[in-house]
Every structure is written in structure tokens, then in C-alpha cells.
Amino acid sequence: MSFAPLASPTQPHNRSPANATEAVTHPDPYPYYTSLATRRPFGFDASLGLWVAAGPEALTEVLGHPACGVRPAGAVVPAALADGPAGEWFGALVRMNDGPAHSAMKPWLNAQLATLHADRDTLVRLHDASQAACADAYLARGDAPAARLDDFVFRQPIYGLAALLGVPASQWTEVHEDVRALVAAMAEAGKPSPRADVLAHGHRAAAALRLRAARWLDNDAASDTWLQEVARRAAGNDSIDFAALTANVVGLFTQTHDACAGLVANSVRRLARGTNGISASADPTDLGVAIKTVSDVIRFDPPVQNTRRFLHAPAVICEQALAPGDAILAVLASAPPSATPDGMAWTFGTGAHACPGRSPASTIAAVGVHAIRQTGEDLSSLASGATYHPLGNIRIARFSA
Numbered sequence: 001m002s003f004a005p006l007a008s009p010t011q012p013h014n015r016s017p018a019n020a021t022e023a024v025t026h027p028d029p030y031p032y033y034t035s036l037a038t039r040r041p042f043g044f045d046a047s048l049g050l051w052v053a054a055g056p057e058a059l060t061e062v063l064g065h066p067a068c069g070v071r072p073a074g075a076v077v078p079a080a081l082a083d084g085p086a087g088e089w090f091g092a093l094v095r096m097n098d099g100p101a102h103s104a105m106k107p108w109l110n111a112q113l114a115t116l117h118a119d120r121d122t123l124v125r126l127h128d129a130s131q132a133a134c135a136d137a138y139l140a141r142g143d144a145p146a147a148r149l150d151d152f153v154f155r156q157p158i159y160g161l162a163a164l165l166g167v168p169a170s171q172w173t174e175v176h177e178d179v180r181a182l183v184a185a186m187a188e189a190g191k192p193s194p195r196a197d198v199l200a201h202g203h204r205a206a207a208a209l210r211l212r213a214a215r216w217l218d219n220d221a222a223s224d225t226w227l228q229e230v231a232r233r234a235a236g237n238d239s240i241d242f243a244a245l246t247a248n249v250v251g252l253f254t255q256t257h258d259a260c261a262g263l264v265a266n267s268v269r270r271l272a273r274g275t276n277g278i279s280a281s282a283d284p285t286d287l288g289v290a291i292k293t294v295s296d297v298i299r300f301d302p303p304v305q306n307t308r309r310f311l312h313a314p315a316v317i318c319e320q321a322l323a324p325g326d327a328i329l330a331v332l333a334s335a336p337p338s339a340t341p342d343g344m345a346w347t348f349g350t351g352a353h354a355c356p357g358r359s360p361a362s363t364i365a366a367v368g369v370h371a372i373r374q375t376g377e378d379l380s381s382l383a384s385g386a387t388y389h390p391l392g393n394i395r396i397a398r399f400s401a
């Protein structure tokens with residue numbers, strides 16, 4: 001089955017997206033996604049050069065299929081990142097591997113992340129991290145509220161995760177800078193002509209973050225923290241490779257950077273618009289408002305809208321014959337939202353590579369949104385626009401021009 005446009009263009013602002021990657025930045029992509037899932041749950045989109053899977057059945061089949069890998073066969077590391085610390089780091093990530101490299105680390109990592117709890121002390125630490133992110137966003141962007149908000153939504157989740165894991169507060173600013181540089185280099189590596197300076201920054205950041213992670217696990221993290229506990233458990237487990245562990249601790253930060261920014265930013269936009277009857281001016285001391293908004297965004301305006309798979313062997317998928325080298329766009333945002341807030345959340349994926357960070361992501365984002373509400377900014381004028389960062393997979397509301 002191949003694609004014809006799903007709807008004819010009318011005006012630029014309310015024309016339907018041309019394809020599933022354009023939908024990510026569309027003001028309201030959900031009617032398009034519903035139509036895609038109903039009319040063409042699996043088909044080849046010539047405009048993207050990709051097979052596109054939409055709706056729960058096709059997504060489950062693709063993301064659970066043994067012939068579908070997370071990276072093109074024989075190319076775990078993007079060519080532009082090879083031969084440097086960023087490439088070496090990338091090649092050790094559970095997110096980027098299938099087979100033994102994935103199964104050796106993923107269940108263990110899942111179990112470690114499951115020990116993070118949102119108790120009172122954790123919320124206090126997250127609150128402190130959000131205040132620090134507010135202050136640093138001010139230093140970075142000065143007195144321009146929209147630019148400051150754009151900075152905050154990326155910065156706060158990194159400070160929050162650092163606080164949650166036990167990274168000393170004195171390192172949060174530099175960790176954020178390095179994570180940003182590494183994420184930028186990963187994005188750059190996927191472009192036709194990657195800029196050498198962006199890649200070089202990424203290599204430098206990867207080396208610095210690996211070194212930091214090794215020190216955190218050694219003894220540089222505050223005592224009684226997740227990092228210290230993980231180091232202790234890893235030392236008693238022969239199957240855990242220390243180099244792979246440091247890479248994947250850094251990987252937690254890069255996984256958080258864009259996805260959690262989308263969760264915070266889209267929540268702020270939802271509040272600004274008063275969607276679902278929650279007003280931006282509801283009691284700013286009520287953390288429940290932020291928790292409810294984040295939970296609604298996970299279901300109704302999710303940050304991660306699609307992910308990719310690459311055929312490693314010939315396979316019949318959704319009744320279509322695919323060949324090695326074919327690639328599939330799995331449109332997570334096309335699956336209908338769960339009927340209950342704690343039900344299946346497609347934005348966190350499914351199958352062997354499903355996200356192990358749903359719970360910390362939701363907690364970090366809720367505390368971040370709460371912190372923004374407490375600044376007293378008039379969100380309805382600041383954040384109710386309709387623009388998004390120009391990404392093809394993650395939907396992140398953008399507030400400054």
C-alpha cells in the first residue's frame with residue numbers, strides 16, 4: 001500500500017500535515033493521526049522514503065518484531081560520530097543496540113530505575129533543582145520571559161535527573177551544558193553535511209560526561225544516593241561491565257533531554273490554553289495541578305511522537321513483504337490515548353526497547369511545571385502560541401520567536 005495525501009491543503013495554518021514527520025510540529029496533528037491509523041495503518045510513504053506504522057496493532061507488531069532493529073544493520077554508530085568518544089559512547093547504549101549488548105544491560109537498568117521513588121525527600125531535592133534551573137535560565141537568557149522559558153524546559157529535567165540520581169549540585173550546570181552538546185552532536189550526525197564544530201563539541205562532551213559518570217559511581221556522588229547504590233550493586237554483579245554502565249548512566253541524561261523538555265513545554269502550553277478546564281491561574285501552590293497536567297499531556301499531546309526501526313532480515317510485517325535495509329517510522333502518537341491516566345502510554349514506546357523512565361520523567365516534569373507556575377509569570381500570554389521546535393520525532397512547544 002502506498003500513500004496519497006490524506007487531506008487536501010487549504011490554508012497554511014489549518015492544512016493537514018503532509019506526512020507523519022511534519023505532523024510533529026503541526027498545531028493540531030491529532031485528526032491527521034486518527035485518520036492515518038484508521039485508513040492506512042501500514043504503508044510506504046514515498047515522501048519520507050519510509051514505511052509508516054500507525055495505530056496500536058501495527059505499532060505492537062513493528063516494535064515487537066525480531067527482524068526490526070533500532071539502528072540500520074551493521075551501522076550501530078552513525079558514520080559522522082565514529083572514531084571519537086561520542087561514537088564509542090553511542091555504541092554502548094541500550095537504546096542503540098539489539099541482541100546481547102541490549103539484553104545484558106536493559107533488564108538490570110530497568111530494575112535500578114524502578115528503585116527511584118517520589119518520596120518527600122525526593123520532591124524536596126527536585127524542587128531545589130528546579131529553583132537552580134530557574135536561576136540559571138535567568139543567567140543564560142536574562143529578562144526575556146519567553147526565551148527564559150524555552151531555556152528552562154530543557155535545563156530543568158537535566159538538573160532534576162541529576163538531583164534524583166545524586167549528582168552534586170555544584171555539577172548540574174556543567175552536566176547540562178555537556179548533555180546539550182552531546183544531544184546536538186547526535187542530531188547533527190544525522191544530517192547530510194554535519195558541521196565539524198558541533199561534532200567536536202559532542203566528542204568533548206561525551207568524554208567529559210563518561211569521566212564524570214565514572215567518578216559518580218566511584219564515590220563522587222553524595223552518599224545514600226541512587227548512583228552509590230547502583231555502584232554497589234554493579235560491583236556485586238559480574239555480568240555488569242563498568243564501561244557500559246558509565247555509558248548508560250550518561251545515556252539516561254541524553255534520553256531525558258528532549259523527551260522531558262517536550263513533556264514540560266507541552267504541559268505549560270496546555271495550562272496556558274486552559275485545555276481540559278485547568279486554568280493557568282489555578283492555585284499556584286497546588287502540585288496536583290502540575291501532576292494532572294503532565295499526566296494529560298502524556299495521553300493527549302505526547303512528547304515522543306514517533307521512533308524508527310530498520311529491517312535486519314526479510315520479513316512480512318502487517319501483511320507487507322519488507323527487505324533488509326527498509327526503514328519503518330512507528331508513529332506512537334497515532335495510537336488512541338489510554339482511557340485511564342495510568343494506562344498504556346504509547347509515547348514511552350513498547351516492546352523490548354520500551355522506556356524505563358516513565359515514572360521519573362513524570363515526577364521531574366511535574367515538579368518543573370509546578371516551579372514555572374510558582375514564578376507568577378502570566379502563562380496565558382506567554383505560552384499559548386502554536387509553534388514547536390523543528391524536530392521530526394519529538395513535539396516540544398516553543399515560546400520565543
Ligand code: HEM
Nearest residue numbers: 094095255256259260263304307347348349353355357361
Ligand atoms: C517524557 C519523557 C520521556 C519519554 C516520552 C520517553 C520515551 C522513550 C521512548 C519512546 C523510548 C523507546 C524508543 C524506541 O523504542 O525506539 C525510550 C527509551 C529509553 N528511555 Fe525514555 N523517555 C522519557 C524520559 C526518560 C527518562 C527520564 C529516562 C531516564 C531516567 C529515560 C530512559 C530511557 C532509556 C534508557 C531508553 C532506552 C531503552 C531501550 O532501548 O531498551 N527516558 N524513551
